[in-house]
Amino acid sequence: MIVLGSVQAAVELLENRSQIYSSRPISVIAQLVSWDWLLSLLPYNAVWRSQRRFFVEHFSKTMIQEYHPIMLQECHRLLVGCLADPSRGRQHLRNLPSAVIARIAYGVQGATSIKEKVALAEGGMASIRQMLVPGAFLAELIPALRYIPAWLPGGSARKFAQTHKKAVIRMRDQPFYEVVDAINAGSSVPSIASSLVMHMQEENDGRELTADQEATARDVVGAAYIGAVDTTSGLMEFLILAIAMHPGVQSKAQTELDRVVGHSRLPGFRDLEDLTYLKAIVMETVRWLPVAPLGAPRLLERDDVYKGYHIPKGTVVSYNAWAMLRDPQDYEDPEKFVPERFIGVNGMIDPLIRDPISIAFGFGRRACPGVSFALSLTTIFAALTLHAFDIEAGVDEVGDPVVLKAEQTGEGISCPTTFPRSIKPRSARTEGLVHDLIPGCDEGI
C-alpha cells in the first residue's frame, strides 16, 4: 500500500495516469454486507463507466440549479426546526442532506415520508460508517476469515454482515421500487429515479427495462442517496463548529450578509455570488477539518514506475488529503481557521491560493461527482443559518459549558467530536423571518 502525501504526486499519478490508477480495491466486508453494487466501490470497468455517466448527468453544475428550490425548502424547514427546538440543532442538521437527496433522487413528498426515508438511509449508513474505519475488520487482511461462521470466534465479519445486510438492501431497493410502481400506476412525480427509468423505457421503445438497465438505474440513485448523506452533513457540522469557535469570523460573515441581503428577507441562491466571505468560509472549512481525510483508495491495474520507484500491479494507492490541506507551503499557519487566506487584495477569491476543493473531493476520474451538490447545499445552509442565528458553544444537558475542540472523529467519513449547543435568533426581526416561513414546515423532521 502506498499513501501519497503531496498534491504533486496525487496529480501525477491519479490524474495524469488515471487509466491505470482508477480502480478500487475489493473489500471483503463490502461483498459480505452487499455493498458491492455501490458506484464508489466498483472496479474501473464498463459497469462503473455507465453508472458514472448517468450520475454525472444528474449532478452537473447546471442540473444542480434545478434542485435549488428543494434545497431552499429543506433549509427553511431546518431553520424552523432550530427555532422550535435548538437543543436538537445537530440532529436537524444531520437530517438536512438526507431529506434533500430523498426528495431529489426519489421524489419523496410529505414530511412523514421524508422522515421515513431519512430513517431508511440512517439504517443503511450504520454499516458503511463502521466499514470505513481503517483496520476495523481483520477479514480485509485475511480474506479467508469471511468463511468463518458468525457463531465461531473469528466470525465477526459474517456476524456483521448478518446484522446489516437487510438494511442495506432495503435502503437501496425500497424507495426505488416505489418509484417504479408509481410510474406503472401513472402517478410518479419528477425525480432522478423516474427520469432514469423513463429514459431507459424510451430507449426500449416503451418496453420494460432489462434486468441490467433496472440494476443500473437503481444503483445510480442508490449511490447518490448514500454519497450525499454523511459527507455533506459532516461538512456542515464542521462549518458550524468553526463558526462557534471563531466569533470574529461569525460577525464578519453576518456583516456581509446584512450588506448584501439586508434585514427584511432571508438569503436565497441569487445572493451567493455576492457573498465572497461566506464562500471563503466554506473553502476554509473544507480545508481545516476535511470530511474524507484519507480520500478513497485506488487499485493500481498495471506495474508502474514513479520517480525511480517500481510500483507493482495490485498496489493499493491512497492519498493523505488531510496532510495536503495542511501543507504550510500552500496554507500559512494551516492549523488556524482563517477564511481571509482565500481573499485577494481586490476582495475577490484569490485564484493563486490552491483551492482546497481540488484536494478534498479527490482526484482524476474517480473524483467526487457530488461536489456541486455538496457545495451548493452547504453554502445556502450557511447563508441562511448565519443570517438568522447566532451560534455559540452553549451549555450541555446538565448546564456545564460545552468546550469546543478543533477535532474530528477517526472514521473514513469524519465529523466533529464536539458541537455547539446554543443557536439563538440574531434579533426579533430574524426570528420573525424564520417564523413566517412555510406554515407547517416545522412538523416532521
Ligand code: HEM
Ligand atoms: C462534503 C461532501 C463530500 C465530500 C468531502 C466527498 C468526498 C469524496 C471523495 C474524497 C471521494 C473519492 C474520490 C477519489 O477516489 O479520489 C468521493 C467519491 C464519491 N462521492 Fe463524494 N463527497 C462529498 C459529497 C458527495 C455527495 C453529495 C454525493 C452525491 C450526491 C457524493 C457521491 C460520491 C460518489 C458516487 C463517489 C464515487 C465516485 C467514483 O468512485 O467514481 N459525494 N467523494
